Amino acid sequence: MGDSDRKIRRILVVGGGSAGWMAAAMLANALKQNCAITLVESEEIGTIGVGEATIPPIRIFNETLGIDEREFMAATKGSFKLGIEFVGWGREDTRYFHPFGPHGRNFDMVPLHQYWLKARMAGDDTPLDDYSMAWHIARAGRFSHPSPDQRSVLSTFEYAYHFDAGLYARFLRAYAEKRGVTRVEGKIADVGLHGETGYVRDVTMADGRVIEADLFIDCSGFRGLLIEGALKTGYEDWSHWLPCDRAVAMPCAHPKADPNPTPYTRSTAREAGWQWRIPLQHRIGNGYVYCSDFMEDDRAADLLTQRLDGEALGDPRHVRFTAGRRRQHWNKNVIAVGLSSGFLEPLESTSIHLIQANISKILALFPDKDFDPATRDEFNRIAHGEMERIRDFIILHYKLTQRQDSELWRYVSAMDIPDTLALKIEHFRRHGRLIARELDLFAPPSWLAVHVGQGNIPEGLDPLIDYRGVDAGDWLGRLRGAMAAEAGRMPMHGAVLAQHCAAT
Numbered sequence: 001m002g003d004s005d006r007k008i009r010r011i012l013v014v015g016g017g018s019a020g021w022m023a024a025a026m027l028a029n030a031l032k033q034n035c036a037i038t039l040v041e042s043e044e045i046g047t048i049g050v051g052e053a054t055i056p057p058i059r060i061f062n063e064t065l066g067i068d069e070r071e072f073m074a075a076t077k078g079s080f081k082l083g084i085e086f087v088g089w090g091r092e093d094t095r096y097f098h099p100f101g102p103h104g105r106n107f108d109m110v111p112l113h114q115y116w117l118k119a120r121m122a123g124d125d126t127p128l129d130d131y132s133m134a135w136h137i138a139r140a141g142r143f144s145h146p147s148p149d150q151r152s153v154l155s156t157f158e159y160a161y162h163f164d165a166g167l168y169a170r171f172l173r174a175y176a177e178k179r180g181v182t183r184v185e186g187k188i189a190d191v192g193l194h195g196e197t198g199y200v201r202d203v204t205m206a207d208g209r210v211i212e213a214d215l216f217i218d219c220s221g222f223r224g225l226l227i228e229g230a231l232k233t234g235y236e237d238w239s240h241w242l243p244c245d246r247a248v249a250m251p252c253a254h255p256k257a258d259p260n261p262t263p264y265t266r267s268t269a270r271e272a273g274w275q276w277r278i279p280l281q282h283r284i285g286n287g288y289v290y291c292s293d294f295m296e297d298d299r300a301a302d303l304l305t306q307r308l309d310g311e312a313l314g315d316p317r318h319v320r321f322t323a324g325r326r327r328q329h330w331n332k333n334v335i336a337v338g339l340s341s342g343f344l345e346p347l348e349s350t351s352i353h354l355i356q357a358n359i360s361k362i363l364a365l366f367p368d369k370d371f372d373p374a375t376r377d378e379f380n381r382i383a384h385g386e387m388e389r390i391r392d393f394i395i396l397h398y399k400l401t402q403r404q405d406s407e408l409w410r411y412v413s414a415m416d417i418p419d420t421l422a423l424k425i426e427h428f429r430r431h432g433r434l435i436a437r438e439l440d441l442f443a444p445p446s447w448l449a450v451h452v453g454q455g456n457i458p459e460g461l462d463p464l465i466d467y468r469g470v471d472a473g474d475w476l477g478r479l480r481g482a483m484a485a486e487a488g489r490m491p492m493h494g495a496v497l498a499q500h501c502a503a504t
Contacts, residue, residue: 006368008214009035014188014203014226015219016041018165019338019355021172022061023217026359028179029065038182038211040203052278052285053081053265053349054160055441056100061356065175073501075171076163077281080143080263080493082134084348088269089454091402096127096453097264098348099134101146101157102445104479108472110465113448115472117432117461124473128452130480133157136487138264143493153482160349162265162278162285184211191230199333199371200226214369216334217362224340227326231334234327235342241395241417242323243408244273244345248301249287249317253310254279260494267347269401271295272408275307276346281503283313289345294407321345323391329383330376335362342387347394353441357386385439392421393442393450399425400454425456432458 011031013024016039024039031037062072072078083099090096104112116128129135134157137143147154177183190204202212218226227233239245254261261279268275273290288304301316325342329335336342337358344350365379398412399421417425420437427433428451434444 006370007034008366008368010213011035011037011215011217012203012211012213013037013039013217013219015039015221015338015340016169016173017219017221017338018169018172018352019221019340020217020219021169021176022352022355023219023337023359023362024176024181025065025172025179026061026363027217028176028181030363036182037176037180038184038213039176040184040186040188040205040211042187043185044187052165052280053084053162053276053346054352055349056158056160057353057356058160061359067175070501072168072171073161073163073497074504076161076167077283077503078161078163078501079261079280079497081160081162081265082138082143082157082263083132084265084267085138086267086269086397086450086453088403089267089274089397089401091455092269092405094453094455096449097129097132097135097138098446098449098453099129099132099138099157100159101132101134103128103131103448104133104476104483105153105156107475108468108470110462110468110470111434111444113452114432114462114465115470115476117458118465119473119476120457121461126476126480128449131476131483132449133483133486134159136483137490138262140487140490141260141262141493142487142490143263143496144490152486153479154486159263162280164280165352184209188225191226193230197332198231200230214333215367218334218336218340219338221339222321222343224326224336226334227328227331227336227340231331233331233336235322236324236327237322238324238344238391239322241391241415242345242398243291243293243411244289245320245322246292246295246297246300247287247289247319247321247346248297248304249285249319250301250304250308250315251283251285251313252308253283253313255310260492261497263493265349269403269409270303271406272300274347275304277309281497284309287346289347291408325384325387328376328380329358330379333367333371335379337362341383344387344390344394347397348390348442350390350441354387354390357441358383382439386441388418388420389437389440390442392418392424393447395421396425396447396450397454400450400456402455425451429456429458431460431462433462 087095187206188203189206192202194201266277272295276287278285288300321343329341338355403409427435
């Protein structure tokens with residue numbers, strides 16, 4: 001047998017939606033010859049489709065595929081996203097911004113936020129948000145692309161997108177089919193396993209068709225048809241740290257008087273969870289994520305309906321989930337992508353990123369038919385680490401709350417947390433130090449925004465600052481002024497959308 005006999009020749013993607021079509025599109029782009037890619041999906045089953053906000057790495061995904069930003073945004077009715085505004089998370093009367101990009105730019109070997117802290121201790125009450133270029137732009141309802149000139153404050157922010165996840169899947173389906181992906185419509189009735197190895201051999205469709213493959217990508221959503229249904233991989237439940245287990249979603253119209261969608265997502269803390277607000281070109285996506293121990297489904301739907309900014313554009317859609325992850329993302333010849341691999345609530349818009357991350361790892365650690373255990377183990381090690389770091393970052397938002405007004409907030413503020421997170425909180429509390437770990441998706445600026453935004457103000461400064469002899473007051477003032485001036489010169493977000501990528 002020659003070496004070529006061990007190559008993967010047939011890949012079956014089980015499930016459509018964002019996960020399935022992102023996987024199919026990227027595999028088709030990378031595997032340009034000698035591999036047949038098939039995707040099975042059923043129109044009857046439908047997709048979750050509530051994940052409409054993203055983080056900046058999505059731009060790399062689209063660029064790798066050679067997708068034109070204007071074309072993609074027009075097709076998905078997208079808008080730009082500069083970060084997330086958190087309302088009522090620290091206390092009921094507080095709000096802060098988690099920006100894409102840093103706060104200002106470091107001008108010394110001691111980080112900028114240490115100089116902000118020093119000024120604060122001396123009586124300066126300027127919010128940390130005022131040193132974020134992304135927030136200056138977002139607050140003004142404006143948008144422009146970042147500058148490539150690293151000397152300019154216009155280079156100190158990043159952006160992502162809000163878009164209709166169903167339309168994104170449709171857009172990628174056209175991309176994938178154009179590059180040879182075969183789509184099969186129908187429901188899977190049975191999964192066949194090899195008797196000796198326990199590997200997946202084939203799937204049998206409801207109409208009797210049998211589809212064989214060498215490698216299976218499970219994008220079948222929460223049920224994990226292959227990874228769990230066939231292979232019984234197991235699930236690690238994280239709901240003791242992330243107790244929200246329900247969401248109800250409902251789109252609404254833009255307020256008639258407001259032609260300018262906000263260029264950011266908003267997350268508002270509520271009685272038993274939080275509410276998202278995601279502005280697209282044609283509507284606003286809304287949802288209430290809550291804990292069923294503290295809130296009835298009908299009550300959550302009623303509260304969400306009462307709090308919409310415009311006319312409701314559909315009935316409430318309920319989703320149930322359990323925060324956690326599959327014990328292996330890659331088991332035998334099946335790799336889980338999307339909700340089948342696990343779920344972290346959408347607080348920091350990571351669902352689509354986790355799809356992207358697993359697809360990237362499939363290409364970086366692409367197997368042959370031998371499915372080398374060392375390759376699989378490395379994939380799982382990285383995937384587990386990524387999800388655990390994101391988990392810790394989401395828990396941070398809950399743990400740092402000072403709210404005591406309802407059962408959920410009393411529970412999360414008092415709960416035990418992972419040691420990995422407790423260490424980070426304590427380092428910041430003592431000296432304002434941001435401890436980074438391998439596989440941290442969210443960089444120190446993101447952690448800084450949440451720590452400070454939710455009241456974890458350091459007791460002391462980095463001792464190094466006393467040796468520097470830098471008077472930062474004037475510099476901080478000029479930085480703030482430059483950001484405000486540049487934001488004021490930008491076009492309004494709605495005008496950019498109309499000119500750049502009006503919905504088709």
